[in-house]
Amino acid sequence: MSSNQIFEKNPNLISDYHNQLKIYASDLVNVYQSEKIKRSELENANKQVLRYAGELSSTIKNLKVSHLELKESYLDTIHRLVMAAEFKDENTSEHLIRISNYCRFLAEKLGIPKKMVEIITYASPMHDIGKIGIPDFILNKPGKLTNEEFEVIKTHTTIGANILNNSKSEILQVAEKIAISHHEKWNGKGYPYGLKGTHIPIEGRIVALADVFDALTSERPYKKAFSIEVTCNIIREERGEHFDPEIVDIFFEHLDEILEIKKVLIK
Numbered sequence: 001m002s003s004n005q006i007f008e009k010n011p012n013l014i015s016d017y018h019n020q021l022k023i024y025a026s027d028l029v030n031v032y033q034s035e036k037i038k039r040s041e042l043e044n045a046n047k048q049v050l051r052y053a054g055e056l057s058s059t060i061k062n063l064k065v066s067h068l069e070l071k072e073s074y075l076d077t078i079h080r081l082v083m084a085a086e087f088k089d090e091n092t093s094e095h096l097i098r099i100s101n102y103c104r105f106l107a108e109k110l111g112i113p114k115k116m117v118e119i120i121t122y123a124s125p126m127h128d129i130g131k132i133g134i135p136d137f138i139l140n141k142p143g144k145l146t147n148e149e150f151e152v153i154k155t156h157t158t159i160g161a162n163i164l165n166n167s168k169s170e171i172l173q174v175a176e177k178i179a180i181s182h183h184e185k186w187n188g189k190g191y192p193y194g195l196k197g198t199h200i201p202i203e204g205r206i207v208a209l210a211d212v213f214d215a216l217t218s219e220r221p222y223k224k225a226f227s228i229e230v231t232c233n234i235i236r237e238e239r240g241e242h243f244d245p246e247i248v249d250i251f252f253e254h255l256d257e258i259l260e261i262k263k264v265l266i267k
């Protein structure tokens, strides 16, 4: 029997069939409407997420800027404080910048972790901050110092450490270590404590070499700059005496790069 014959025999079936179709159609419309609503809700949620992400990234950007500004003003303050101490001495701002650059370079080549290299870079210029407590007539005396005067000069290490101690800042903590130890010698004949070898903090051992190298190769009111050759001979002789032999070896291994750093005053 064909479908037409079925409908002819049962006319009610047509209206039932139509009704059923209407229900399906309205269900379909409902499903479509609710899908539409869901999609627009999803789009709105998506837009909101994007807006949040945008706000978050600009907040992070602003935070980074203020963090950077804070760090810069902090470092600037330190630099000015150090300059105040160095004004009493014959040293210059260039000396501090070179020390910082030599120390960063040597620390990197020694394989010191990156974060500590950065800390040493900022802390090393504070090595002589204790000179602020040394009388000018001793600090700037042109002739040879008496034993008593030299004893006073030595205290710039402990004065510096006292100025820097108990800080929460990692930079100042390392600066304190450097201030107290940069005149110690590998052979134990340095001051203030006569520490020997690896008992001297590595930061102090690095600064010791950088400081002497810079002092020897720089002109001062009472002396001319030593040639690189003479300076290198002195450093070679002091390998394992004044200086940590490993740092001296690294120094000579990279002498060309160190001389490049010497040429660049301000980085």
Ligand SMILES: [Fe+2]
Binding pocket: 127, 128, 156, 182, 183
């Ligand atoms: Fe010093």
Ligand SMILES: [Fe+2]
Binding pocket: 091, 127, 128, 211
């Ligand atoms: Fe110095």
